[in-house]
Amino acid sequence: MRFNRRQFLVGAGAAAATVPSLSTLLRSKSAAAAIGDTLTIAYHVSPPSWDPTVGPSSVNPGLQSIYKSVFDQYIEQEPNLAFSPGVLTGWGWNDDKTKVWMDVREGITWHDGKPLTPADVVWNLDRVANKDTGNVVQAVWASAGNLKVEGNRITGDVVQYVPDYFKWMAFLTAYLLPPHYYKEVGAAGFEKAPIGSGPYKVEQFEANGFLRLKRNESYWGGKPAFETVVFKFVADPSSRVAEIESGSSDLTLEIPFEEFDRLKDKEGLAGVCHPVSDVAMIFFNDVAPLEDPNVRKAMVLSVDREAIVQRLLRGYGVPLYTLEAPEYAAFDAGINVPHDPEQAIALLAKSGYSKDKPVKLTIQTTRGFRPKDYEMIQAVVGMWRKVGIEAEIEVYEIAKHFELRAQDKLAAAAFYVWGNASGDPNNSTGFAMWGPSPHSVWDTDDLDGKLAQVMWGEKDDTKRMAGWKDALRYIADNDYVLPLLQYYQPVIYKAELNFTPYVANFVLPHKTSKKA
Amino acid sequence: MIGRQVALRLLLAFPTLFGVALIVFILLRVVPGDPIAMMAGVTATPEEIERLRGLYGLDRPLLEQFWAYLGQLVQGDFGVSITRRLPVTELIFERLPATIELSLFAMALAVGLGIALAVAATYWRGRAAERMTDGFSAFGLAVPDFLWGLIFILILGVLIPVLPISGRVDPSLSFSSATGLYLIESFFRGQFDVFVSTLSRIVLPALSLALPLAAIIARVLKSSLAEVMQQDYILLARVKGFGRFRIVMRDALRNALVPTVALTAVQFTFLVGGTVLVERIFSFPGLGNMAIEAVVNRDLPLIQGVVITFALIFIALNMLIDLTYGLLNPRLRHG
Numbered sequence: 001m002r003f004n005r006r007q008f009l010v011g012a013g014a015a016a017a018t019v020p021s022l023s024t025l026l027r028s029k030s031a032a033a034a035i036g037d038t039l040t041i042a043y044h045v046s047p048p049s050w051d052p053t054v055g056p057s058s059v060n061p062g063l064q065s066i067y068k069s070v071f072d073q074y075i076e077q078e079p080n081l082a083f084s085p086g087v088l089t090g091w092g093w094n095d096d097k098t099k100v101w102m103d104v105r106e107g108i109t110w111h112d113g114k115p116l117t118p119a120d121v122v123w124n125l126d127r128v129a130n131k132d133t134g135n136v137v138q139a140v141w142a143s144a145g146n147l148k149v150e151g152n153r154i155t156g157d158v159v160q161y162v163p164d165y166f167k168w169m170a171f172l173t174a175y176l177l178p179p180h181y182y183k184e185v186g187a188a189g190f191e192k193a194p195i196g197s198g199p200y201k202v203e204q205f206e207a208n209g210f211l212r213l214k215r216n217e218s219y220w221g222g223k224p225a226f227e228t229v230v231f232k233f234v235a236d237p238s239s240r241v242a243e244i245e246s247g248s249s250d251l252t253l254e255i256p257f258e259e260f261d262r263l264k265d266k267e268g269l270a271g272v273c274h275p276v277s278d279v280a281m282i283f284f285n286d287v288a289p290l291e292d293p294n295v296r297k298a299m300v301l302s303v304d305r306e307a308i309v310q311r312l313l314r315g316y317g318v319p320l321y322t323l324e325a326p327e328y329a330a331f332d333a334g335i336n337v338p339h340d341p342e343q344a345i346a347l348l349a350k351s352g353y354s355k356d357k358p359v360k361l362t363i364q365t366t367r368g369f370r371p372k373d374y375e376m377i378q379a380v381v382g383m384w385r386k387v388g389i390e391a392e393i394e395v396y397e398i399a400k401h402f403e404l405r406a407q408d409k410l411a412a413a414a415f416y417v418w419g420n421a422s423g424d425p426n427n428s429t430g431f432a433m434w435g436p437s438p439h440s441v442w443d444t445d446d447l448d449g450k451l452a453q454v455m456w457g458e459k460d461d462t463k464r465m466a467g468w469k470d471a472l473r474y475i476a477d478n479d480y481v482l483p484l485l486q487y488y489q490p491v492i493y494k495a496e497l498n499f500t501p502y503v504a505n506f507v508l509p510h511k512t513s514k515k516a
Numbered sequence: 517m518i519g520r521q522v523a524l525r526l527l528l529a530f531p532t533l534f535g536v537a538l539i540v541f542i543l544l545r546v547v548p549g550d551p552i553a554m555m556a557g558v559t560a561t562p563e564e565i566e567r568l569r570g571l572y573g574l575d576r577p578l579l580e581q582f583w584a585y586l587g588q589l590v591q592g593d594f595g596v597s598i599t600r601r602l603p604v605t606e607l608i609f610e611r612l613p614a615t616i617e618l619s620l621f622a623m624a625l626a627v628g629l630g631i632a633l634a635v636a637a638t639y640w641r642g643r644a645a646e647r648m649t650d651g652f653s654a655f656g657l658a659v660p661d662f663l664w665g666l667i668f669i670l671i672l673g674v675l676i677p678v679l680p681i682s683g684r685v686d687p688s689l690s691f692s693s694a695t696g697l698y699l700i701e702s703f704f705r706g707q708f709d710v711f712v713s714t715l716s717r718i719v720l721p722a723l724s725l726a727l728p729l730a731a732i733i734a735r736v737l738k739s740s741l742a743e744v745m746q747q748d749y750i751l752l753a754r755v756k757g758f759g760r761f762r763i764v765m766r767d768a769l770r771n772a773l774v775p776t777v778a779l780t781a782v783q784f785t786f787l788v789g790g791t792v793l794v795e796r797i798f799s800f801p802g803l804g805n806m807a808i809e810a811v812v813n814r815d816l817p818l819i820q821g822v823v824i825t826f827a828l829i830f831i832a833l834n835m836l837i838d839l840t841y842g843l844l845n846p847r848l849r850h851g
Contacts (some may be wrong), residue, residue, distance in 0.1 A: 038688065048599035048813065056551070056599050056813060134571050138564065191602055207600070207610075208809065209801035210687040230687040234799045235808075239682060242669045246677040399550070399814050406553035406565065438553070438565060 035250050035496055037227040039509055042240045042249035046208045046233035050194035051187065052175040053127070054134040059172050061278075061419045062254075065507045066231060069213060071196035072108070072176050074121070074169035079502045081277070081327045081423040083170055087121065087197070091166050093158070097459045100144045100165070102154045108220045110178040111195040118149040123179040140168045161456065163464055164424040171422040199224045199510035208233050213509070225513035244269065244492050251493035253507055257314045257371065260490035269492055273316050274501035276489040277421045279323055279428065280376065282363070282482035283405075283414045283441040289359050290412045294351040295389070296479035298344035298359075299413070300337055302387040308379055309485055312372050316488035322472045323418060323429040325486040327503045330425035330468040335476050344387040358390035364404075365415035367395045376484065377415050406438045414441065417487065421504035425468045430455045433475060442480045450474060525835045536827040537589060540820050541582050551598055551814035572598055574816075585820070594821035599813045604821035608803065612825065613696025614684055615795070615802035619788050621699070621718050622725035626787070627780060629726065630733025631769075637734070638741040639764050649734055656731025662793040664724035669797070672720060679720055682799035686713040721798040725790050729783050736779050740772035747771075781837035785830050 045062040052058050052067040076086035090103040108116040127133050129141035140162055147156040168174055176197060182190055194202055199221060200213035211231040215224050232249060234240045241259045243249040245266075255263075257273070264271030289295050305319035324331045345354075353359040363381065367374035374395065381391045394411060396404075404410045420428040434451040435443035454467040475481060491507065493499050500511040552568045569575040573584070588595055594604035637649035659667075673681035685691060685698055691710045695701050699718060702710035744750065745768055753763050792804030799805070803822060810818035 040687070042682070046809070048597075048809065048815075049601050051601065055601060131567060134568065136564075136568070139561070188602060191600070204687075204690060206684070206801050207607075208799070208805045209683050209685075212687050228688075232682055232687060232799065233801075234682050235805075236797050236799070238666065239669060239797055239799060242674050242681055246674045246681065248673075248677075248680060248682070399553075402553040403550040406550065436561075438562060 035494055035514060038230060039226040039228070039251070039497075039512060040230045040232060040249045041507065041509065042234045042243035042252040043231045043507075044233075044235060044237075044240065044254040046235075047211075048207070050191050050202075050205075051177070053124075053173045053177065054136070059136055061172075061421070061505060064172070064421075064504070066211065067175055068198065068506060069200045069229065069509055070194065070198045070202055072116075072198050073174050074102070074176065075166060075174075077170045077421070077502070077504055077506075079500055081421065081503050083167065086170070087116065087176060088169065091169070097161050098158050100156045100158060104152045104154065105220060106152060108197055109218055110181065110197050111201045111216060112178070112181060114178070114180060116176070116178075116197050118152055118154050120179050121176065122147045122149060122154055124176050127177075128173060135173055137168065137173055140165060161459060163456070163459070163461065164422060164426050167422045167424045167427075171427075200229055203228075208235075219510070221510070224510035226509060229509040250497060251491065251499065251507070251512070253489060253491045255490055255492065257316050257488075257490060260316075260492060261314060263492045268495055270495040270497070270499075271490065271492045272499060272501050273488045273490040275318055275325065275327070275486050275503060276505040277325060277327070277423070277503055278370075278417050278419045278487040278505065279320060279325055280317075280370070280373075280415070280417050280484040280487060281323060281432075282377075282380070282484065283410060283416055283432075284479070284481055285408075285410050285412050285414070285441050286443055287412055289361055292351050293478065294347040295353070295359050298347045298387055299384060299389060300479045300482050301340045301347070302344040302383050302389070303380055303482065303484070304339040304383060305485055306339070308376055312375050312379060313485070313488070316490070318486040318488075320483040320485050321476055323432055323481065323483050324425060324472060325503075328420065328423045328425065328428065330429070330465050330472060332469045332472055335473055337476060341383070341387050348388045353388050355386075355388045358385075358388045360390045360392075361413060362394050362411040363391045363413040363415070364394045364396055364401065364411045366398050366401065369398050370417045371487065373415055373417075380484075405441060408441070408443065410441055413482070419505075425465075425472070426455050429468070429472060429475065433480060444480075447475065447478075447480060521839065522835070525838070529831045529835075532831055533824065533827060534586075537586065537820070537824060538582075540823045541585060544816050544819060545578060551816060589824070594824065595817035597810075597815055597818040599810070599815045600818065604817050607806065607818065608821055608825050610696065611801065611803045611806050613693075614698075614800065615788070615791050615804060617697050617699055618718060618722055618725070618791055618795070618800060618802055619784070622722040622787055623729070623780075623784055625722055625726035626729035626733060629730040630776075630780075631737060633730070633734040634737035634741055635764055635769065637738050638745065638768070639761060641742075646738075649738060653731045653735040653738075656727045657735075659728070661724050661728055661787075661790045662797055664727050665721065665794050665797040668720045668724060680717050681720060682717075684714060684717055684801055685710060686717075689713055717798075717800075721794050721800050724794050724797075725787050728790075729780070729787055732783055733776060733780055737772060737776045740775055741768055744768045744772045777840065778837065781833070781840060785833050788826070788829060788833070 047057055047063050047066050049055050049057040052071055057063055072087045074086055074088045076084045078084050087105055087108060088102045089105050093100055104118040104121055110116055125141060125147055128135040129138060129145065131138055135141060143160045143162040143165055144156045145159045147154055178195055181195055199216050199219045201216050203214045204212040210233060213229040215227045217223060234243055237255050240252045241255050244252045244263065260271055260273055263269050284290050284296060309315060309317040309319055318326065321335050321337045348354065348359065363377060365373055365377040377393055381393060384391050401414065401416065418428055418432055430451060431437045431439050433442055433447060434440050434455060435448040450471050454464060454471050458464040458467055489505055491499060491501065496515050498513045498515055552565055552574060566575065573581065592605060597604050597607055600607055633649045633652060637646040640646060669681045672679050689710050691698065691702065691707065693701050698710065698714040702714060750763060750767060753767050791802060792807055795802045795804040796808055803825065807822045810822060
């Protein structure tokens, strides 16, 4: 069979005419439709579990937006990390911080229509404070006990003063489950048909496939704009880009910055790339050669954070000099370490190192776990090389990082991204730097003593924050860690949407609406 | 005879499965990554980490863990998933139908396409069709399935958006499946909206998996057909005046298919293995997608369960291949 030019042109014409017809015929309803009453989100992670209070899912930051869509938290958080009333309308300690009190909002109902009572709140707090439940921050919840209900007020005793106890009520694992239902169906039954009191009800869930939510018409926080919300679980970033570009989804996130820049200017799409509560850092371990303060200072002075942000992250990042982001409670703009390679060379020379006789060490990093993680470390290693620090890069998986960190066996330097949507320094600098914590790496008595005092020793919050700022300066002066930058989150959505970016990295359907 | 073969194969399956269970168990304990260290909260003390370890049975001696695991296995119990908090067996049965449906659909596409191309190349030997088949075989073999997936997403999902690129069924449709085989079940239950939605979503991942296999089938079958077309009985058929199409389809194809069937069956096991990446790319909620999730989260019971399930599938497929080959090839049957 041979084609002549005429036959080829006829065939090509027919094919060209067929494609749009096929397109109309085959495209799914969700792909073809403009935003109606359904908001479709191409989301990067599927919830492995529907119990947001226990297990690995409860501390996965990526899942919090989904949990917040279905369950209520005790206390809510504003886009800028400020705390606002949620199920609790008021909360606090007595003057000497020996008692806690909480006021429970009236008129909240669970998704099955039953009222959410103060006794339900107590059941939830007692449950997560119980060691056998498996809550991963059980110590926080156990810091208050003997909870009692008086009308709409809950009171309790402080077992051990934890200054950020109430901040945790808006943070990881702080979700309310319906006791009557949970007791009735058990843990396995709850996994199959979860109910909460949040803005949306779970209608259908297919793990790694999709989650379809229906509006909770009686939500205490106001009726959400969209009747139906669909989370499509699309793990691959390029597939998420394809989802939004093809119109199959209305909103997506966690895409490469290059793609964000391309898509945000595309007709019909809009985008926002906003700072979030994730801080990129390099852990220093108290092993040779980092026991030498000159080496540590040289490692810090030689890194040009601004260049990393501009050249690698296309400007989407904030250079940081402590582990506190600008939105955090203890952020101190006055702590600033200049990029000074000349001084770095001089310091290394004092310790007998030079470009010809470099100090040698290993730096560990993940590759592709967080945006540009490996590339960032390559850049840092390049900057170090220029002053006389020869670092060998060891790539590992994040699971290996956690294992080594828990055993305090990380290399001299290790890249990590620390998230802290609570904004309290105890949960960022505190647990990252306080030696006895299984999550810390630098472990020296001088710092541990200082941190123990600011983490638990001060009951006045103003003084506590002042103490924290001193501690942050001490850490920066002694170069016990190398903070790099605050990450940005790129979100692309259809231009007809109003999207609210949250520093806590939430993508909340009930805070998203159609433009008027 | 066949009964004996099946019995022998089944007996051999037990040591194979034991070996797989042992290797997976040891590997998962040797490779880096502690699930408890990953889930420990910021306030966790070493005592709390130990308590969590105890909660998931990871604090017991390795040998004790392994015997307990084996004891569960023989009862068909894979344990409880650390991340999903549900029995692993239940999770596997929930996802397996999706992978089976995808694999079978891809297999059907590969066989159909491969045979059609080989027959076309034989029928139009020395002409454009043969050159196109050769070109397709070379290209199809050179491009791996996951890359086909990305190409299809770009071309048929974004540039000319004719097909959906993620999921298994339109999320706006409600469908409660008894078997998990959406395509077949929705068709027989007359839920054609679900059927069309499922069909439109399975095409691209299935085609990605099918193309490399179709290329192999086309190449092998074409060679086989070329050999058979030289046989005396084909010459006799020509002398009798039968048409070329009838000769290729009725006389040559049947004999040429024997080596192709055996090869296709072997390749099918690779196709099933390929679902892991392709399911990920197309967000297809099958066993492969769950396997990646389990590995990322270091969900040891789930990883073990998925690997044993894949091993069972491969053992079953190999048994089926041997039996089919024996049935198709009389020399093996009577040898």
